[in-house]
Amino acid sequence: MTTKCVIRQVSQHVGETVTIGGWINNKRSSGKIQFLQLRDGTGYIQGVVVKSEVPEQVWDDAKSLTQESSLYVTGIIREEPRSQSGYEMTVTGVEIIHLTENYPITPKEHGVDYLMDHRHLWLRTQKQRAIMVIRAEIIRAIQDFFDMNGFTLVDPPILTPTSAEGTTNLFHTKYFEEDAYLTQSGQLYMEAAAMALGKVYSFGPTFRAEKSKTRRHLIEFWMIEPEMAFTDHEESLRVQEQFISHVVQSVVKNCRQELEAVGRDISKLEAIQAPFPRITYDEAIEFLQSEGHDIPWGEDFGAPHETAIAEKYEKPVFITHYPASIKAFYMKPDPNRSEVVLCADMIAPEGYGEIIGGSQRIDDPQLLEERFKEHSLSMDTYQWYMDLRKYGTVPHSGFGLGLERTVAWICGLDHVRETIPFPRTLYRLYP
Numbered sequence: 001m002t003t004k005c006v007i008r009q010v011s012q013h014v015g016e017t018v019t020i021g022g023w024i025n026n027k028r029s030s031g032k033i034q035f036l037q038l039r040d041g042t043g044y045i046q047g048v049v050v051k052s053e054v055p056e057q058v059w060d061d062a063k064s065l066t067q068e069s070s071l072y073v074t075g076i077i078r079e080e081p082r083s084q085s086g087y088e089m090t091v092t093g094v095e096i097i098h099l100t101e102n103y104p105i106t107p108k109e110h111g112v113d114y115l116m117d118h119r120h121l122w123l124r125t126q127k128q129r130a131i132m133v134i135r136a137e138i139i140r141a142i143q144d145f146f147d148m149n150g151f152t153l154v155d156p157p158i159l160t161p162t163s164a165e166g167t168t169n170l171f172h173t174k175y176f177e178e179d180a181y182l183t184q185s186g187q188l189y190m191e192a193a194a195m196a197l198g199k200v201y202s203f204g205p206t207f208r209a210e211k212s213k214t215r216r217h218l219i220e221f222w223m224i225e226p227e228m229a230f231t232d233h234e235e236s237l238r239v240q241e242q243f244i245s246h247v248v249q250s251v252v253k254n255c256r257q258e259l260e261a262v263g264r265d266i267s268k269l270e271a272i273q274a275p276f277p278r279i280t281y282d283e284a285i286e287f288l289q290s291e292g293h294d295i296p297w298g299e300d301f302g303a304p305h306e307t308a309i310a311e312k313y314e315k316p317v318f319i320t321h322y323p324a325s326i327k328a329f330y331m332k333p334d335p336n337r338s339e340v341v342l343c344a345d346m347i348a349p350e351g352y353g354e355i356i357g358g359s360q361r362i363d364d365p366q367l368l369e370e371r372f373k374e375h376s377l378s379m380d381t382y383q384w385y386m387d388l389r390k391y392g393t394v395p396h397s398g399f400g401l402g403l404e405r406t407v408a409w410i411c412g413l414d415h416v417r418e419t420i421p422f423p424r425t426l427y428r429l430y431p
């Protein structure tokens with residue numbers, strides 16, 4: 001048995017005979033030579049089978065291989081400057097594991113619905129693989145940032161008795177005899193965790209039963225929610241811009257090949273360095289009105305508004321101080337102007353929309369109680385949350401980053417459905 005190796009590591013085996021387990025991505029033949037385009041999940045390499053140099057059985061087996069057939073292929077690794085990976089394999093042996101017939105995804109164009117129905121196979125294509133690798137690198141860089149900066153990872157629950165972000169888009173389920181909801185956000189629990197551990201972050205799935213069929217909405221998406229005790233709005237913005245710069249630059253550094261595979265303009269990502277520009281909600285409204293948008297003060301921004309604002313900048317932009325009336329109940333009012341809150345949405349460049357929502361939280365128990373009443377939220381279910389203000393309340397802030405929108409932006413994708421292995425969208429629960 002020769003040494004087993006994965007394609008990513010062939011550079012360490014130049015001149016050696018190795019065996020690679022993989023699939024046939026594509027195949028060409030010139031009569032006397034067959035070129036096997038192999039993939040193994042870690043990369044791509046071309047295997048060259050020369051008729052005059054291999055036993056007849058090897059030649060015939062190679063000839064029978066179809067797209068997505070699985071095999072072990074043995075051969076000598078050579079440097080090959082003309083190939084994309086820089087290496088090639090001179091094939092000496094082929095061991096077929098499974099011959100595939102009629103693979104449904106061919107190199108020709110397919111419609112999105114067809115591809116989504118075959119998502120389990122679509123994932124094998126070069127672009128989809130690259131997106132998954134970048135997603136994993138983004139997750140790694142996120143954890144890296146918070147672990148390096150004194151945050152503790154805390155996992156909030158997924159089954160919850162109440163809402164965190166408004167009651168209109170909750171997924172209902174039964175919890176034995178009780179009613180329960182899939183979490184929309186772990187924030188309220190993260191506030192409790194911050195009072196126990198100081199600086200914390202969560203990373204987990206969240207669910208919104210939103211009837212939105214846009215390029216930016218998923219029903220199930222992953223969120224990163226940092227929460228920081230003794231931290232005000234301004235300090236939180238500084239963490240956010242450092243955080244996003246770190247994530248983007250990690251991807252630029254560690255995923256160059258994958259960024260090229262998805263066709264990303266890397267120079268645009270290289271420009272993403274803190275500090276980020278900031279404008280207030282008031283300034284944003286004024287700008288939009290001056291551009292001819294029909295949006296009065298007090299109304300929330302839609303995708304076209306966000307895009308118009310983002311187009312002015314090459315970096316993400318913070319929009320701060322939204323009207324309290326369009327934001328969540330827990331946001332702290334600006335002490336100088338109580339109709340707006342100490343919050344910010346971070347809007348990604350190039351039309352990718354809001355990737356972060358965050359704020360300073362109300363720390364005054366009386367004001368919080370008033371807000372509960374105004375929002376008709378039952379005090380019974382939030383009693384524990386009130387306790388956080390009753391016993392040693394402190395100024396604190398936090399934010400939530402949507403992972404899939406971040407992946408869409410960094411990869412330059414049209415739609416969030418390609419940013420997650422098995423997307424849950426408005427009309428799709430399969431596969």
Ligand code: 4AD
Nearest residue numbers: 185187217218221225355356357358398399400402
């Ligand atoms: O702005 P949101 O709703 O904020 C919160 O949930 C806060 N509790 C976060 C916090 O302060 N701890 O959601 C945060 C982010 C958005 O900026 C967006 O990136 C993403 O989550 N997001 C979605 N991503 C995909 N599909 C959806 N339906 C999303 N809804 C929100």
Ligand code: MG
Nearest residue numbers: 345354356357
């Ligand atoms: Mg938001």
